[in-house]
Amino acid sequence: MNLLLQTSHSNLQAEIAVTGSKSETNRLLLLQALFPNITLANTSNSDDSEVMQKALKGNEEVVDIHHAGTAMRFLTAYFAVSEGREVVLTGSQRMTERPIKVLVEALEQLGAKISYEKEVGYPPIRIKGQKITASKVNIPANVSSQYISALLLVAPKLENGIEITLVGEITSVPYIKMTLALLNDLNIKTSFEGNVITVYPKQEVASKVMTVESDWSSASYFFSLVALAEKATVSLTSYKETSLQGDSALVEIYKQMGVQTHFEENKMILVKQPEFKPQFLNLELNNTPDIAQTIVVTCLGLGIGCHLTGLHTLKIKETDRLEALRIELTKLGAKIAVTNESLTLEASNEINHSVKIATYNDHRMAMAFAPLALKVPILIENAEVVSKSYPDFWNDLKSLDFDISEK
Template sequence: MNLLLQTTHSTLDAAIKITGSKSETNRLLLLQALFPNVTLSNTSNSDDSEVMQKALQGNEEIVDIHHAGTAMRFLTAYFAVNEGREVVLTGSKRMTERPIKVLVEALEQLGAKISYEKEAGYPPIRITGKKITASKVTIAANVSSQYISALLLIAPKLENGLELTLEGEITSVPYIKMTLALLNELDIETSFKGNVITVYPKQEVASKVMIVESDWSSASYFFSLVAMSENAIISLNSYTETSLQGDSALVEIYKQMGVETHFMGNKMTLVKQLDFKSATLNLELNNTPDIAQTIVVTCLGLGIGCHLNGLHTLKIKETDRLEALRIELTKLGANIVVTNDSLTLLASDKINPNIKIATYNDHRMAMAFAPLALKVPIIIENAEVVSKSYPDFWEDMKKLGYNVSEIL
């Protein structure tokens, strides 16, 4: 499905309801599988979370998680400790190209039984669940935080808990802290001192309802819209000023692009700061790589430059996001340079109209480029890919006055 996006005005006024964070939901779904007396509320309606839930509740030998990277990492750890069950964990063609070796080796250090069905280091993998008594493991600190969180989430069910040593400089710290905070909410004891994380064993937890905060990554597109608008007030539900999600850094980042953020109760309101002049952005995004696409497209729309660092994990996402950004932004007329871990966009007020944006089976490519329709008509190819994290995205764009029409 290819969608033509255009709008006749750049004044925005709407209230949008975004479902729960995919990151929090998937962590809590795994914890609920380990501790069935935990109840969840405001869970994500994303494809990734539905795939994760289906895998945890099913009993098939072959578990196909399609494009869901988080599910691949979390379920690898979950099935490794699910005694007596053997599964083959697989996914889409792109998923079989995304490395899993670091996590598999860490689980094998603990005594897990995992083998590769095809290419070593990549899915599909065969996992034979068993009781694990070892409690110490070392992993590189600069790998995807999902590997680290996968180990931490199963840790309370290990007979002796887990002492996880991270070697080197730690990236994506907020996601690690989110995982530990969710464990703490279930009264599971943890500590994070220097480069050592400890999770203490706990076989049972008290019954509890866990309410998932709405997704900050999904909110990023509305920050982008407000920044590019002439005048805007957009309110978003179920957000708090003290969030577990690293992408809440959006508040401070977009302040530099003329977006004011106000909190009242559980509602967040984004307001365009009139007559604000944005300057070139220099940002370190080690802790928040998922919002890099949104930020660079916003800068293009505002006619400002940016230099974004700490993006090495983007190369192993749904696509190589750095290369995808370089190709698509160049089509729009941008002057952009990418390296293995950075992106530099030069300031320009030129944006080519009616460009077809390829999405590379990557939900964030579709949504990050959509706000540009405030500036020029734009075509999003394979627009249905947004269902991976935000199925209602195009309907919410219509609420903001977007003309969204399907074309060949």
């Protein structure tokens, strides 16, 4: 499905209910599988969370998680500690190109039995669930935080818990802290001192309702819309001023692009600052790589340049996001350069009209480029890919008076 986006409205006024955080939901789904007396509210309706839930509840011998990278990492750890269970964990063609070796080797240090069905280091993998009694493991500190969170989430059910030593400089700390905070909410004891994370064993937890905060990564597209509009007041529910999600850094980042944020009860209200003149942005996004696409597209729309660093994990996402950004922004007339971990955009006031944006099976490519329709008509290829994290996205754009038609 290809969608043409355009709008003659540059005054955005709306209240939008954003689905629960995919990151929080998938962590809590795994914890609920370990501790069934937990009840979840406001869970994400994303494809990734649906896939995760189905895999945890099913008993198939082959578990296909399609494009869901979080599910691949979390389920690798879950099935490795599920004593007596044997599964083959696989996914889409792109998933078989995304490395899993670092996590597999960490689990093997603990005594897990995992083998590769095809290429060493990549899915599909065969997992024979074991009783795990070892508790000490080393893992590189600069890998995707999902590898580390996968180990932390299963740790309470291990006989002796877990002690993870992170080797090197740590990246994506907010996502590690999110995982630990959710464990702490269940009165599971943890510590994170220096480069050592410890989770203590706990076989049972008290019954509890866990309410998922709405997704900050999904909110990023509305920050972009408000920044690019002439006037805007957009309210989003349900958000907290003090969030577990690293992408809540959006508040401070978009203040530099003319978006003022305040909170009322469970609402986050975004307001465009009149007469604001944004300047060149220099940002280090080690802790928040998922919002890089949104930020660089916003900068293009505002006619300002940016230099973004800390983006090394983007090369192993749903696509090589740095290369995808370079190709698609160049189509729009941008002057952009990328390295293995950074992106530099030159300031320009020219944007090519009616460009067809390829999405590379990547939900964030589709949603990050959509706000440019405030500046020029834009065509999004394979627009249905948004269902991976935000199935209601196109309907929510329509509520902001965007004209969206199939082409």
